[in-house]
Amino acid sequence: MVETSNSYLITSTSLKPDISWEFLRIPEMLIYGMRIVGFPNLQKETYDDWISINNQPCLLTPFLTNPQTTLISKEESDKISNDYNYRWCIIHTLSRPGLSLDFSQALIQITAHCPAGPPQCGNLLYLERTGEQWAVKSSYGLYNQ
Template identity: 45%
Template sequence: MRSLEEPKLLSAFIQHDGQLQGALLIKKSSGIISTDSEGKITSWGNLSSRKWFWHQNIFGNITTNGNLYPLKKDTYDDWVLINKQPSLLQDFLGDNQVNFISEEQYNQLRNDYEHRWTCFYWLTRPGFSQYFSQAIIQLAFYCPSACHYASIFHLQKISNRWEVNSSYGLYNQ
C-alpha cells in the first residue's frame, strides 16, 4: 500500500507548497531533524513526558473543521523507521514537479557566488498511519544568503486526496 500512497502524498504535498514546484530538491531523502542536543530522535513514549514546542500543534491539537485528529503512534513510528536510511526520492516523484540535484551538485551550487540566493530543499519520506489515513513529513529549506528552516507537516487523507492539516516550524535562523 505504501508504494501506491507515497507518490500520491508527495505529489500532493509539492502542489500544496507552491515554493516546491520546480524547486531544487536534494534527490536523497533527508534524516529527521532532532530536537535532542545529542541528535537522537525522540521516542513516542518520551513525547508525552516532555514539553515539546511542537507537541500540541502536531501531536495533540490537530483540527480540521473542528474535529480532533491527533497524530497516532504508528504514524510517528513509521516515519522514524522509514527515514533511518536515505532513499532516492526520484523513485516516488515525477521529474516534472521538482528539479532533483545530487548532494555533490548541492555542495557546488551553495558555494558558488552566483547561486547565493538559490533555495535548496530536503524532504523526509512520509510516515503513514496503519490504514493510510494520515501521514507526517518534514521539509527543510536552505538559502546561502538568507534563512534556513525545517517544518513538520501532518497530512490527512480526505476523499482519496491528501491534504495538509497542520504544520509547525522546527527552527528558523
C-alpha cells in the same frame, strides 16, 4: 531539490533535538503571544513509521516526476551552497512520509535552505486523508532564521 530523502534531523528514535511523539502531541497553547499548535491526534505508529522509514536516506528520483522540480545530488547541493554564483538559490529537502496503519495520517518533513541567508526553515507537516484527498492539518516549525 536534493535527490535523496532528508534524514538530517532524524535519529534512530526521534527528531533532534529530542522531539518525541509525546512532545508533538501538545494541544494548542500560547507562548509569548505565539500560538503553538501540536499534533494532538498524531498516532504513535505514524510517528514510529516516519522515524523508521527515514533513518536511511532514499533516492527520490523514481517518486518525483514533476518537470518543474530539478533534482540534484548531495554533492551538487554542497557545491552550489559554496558557489558565489548560486548564493540566492533555494535548495529544498524532503523526508519520506510516515503513515499510520490505516493510512489515515501521514507525517513529512520539508526544509528550505538559501546559501545567502534566509529563508532557512524546516517544517514537520501532519496530514490527514479524507476519501482520496490528503490535507495538511497542522505544521510544526522545526527551525526558522
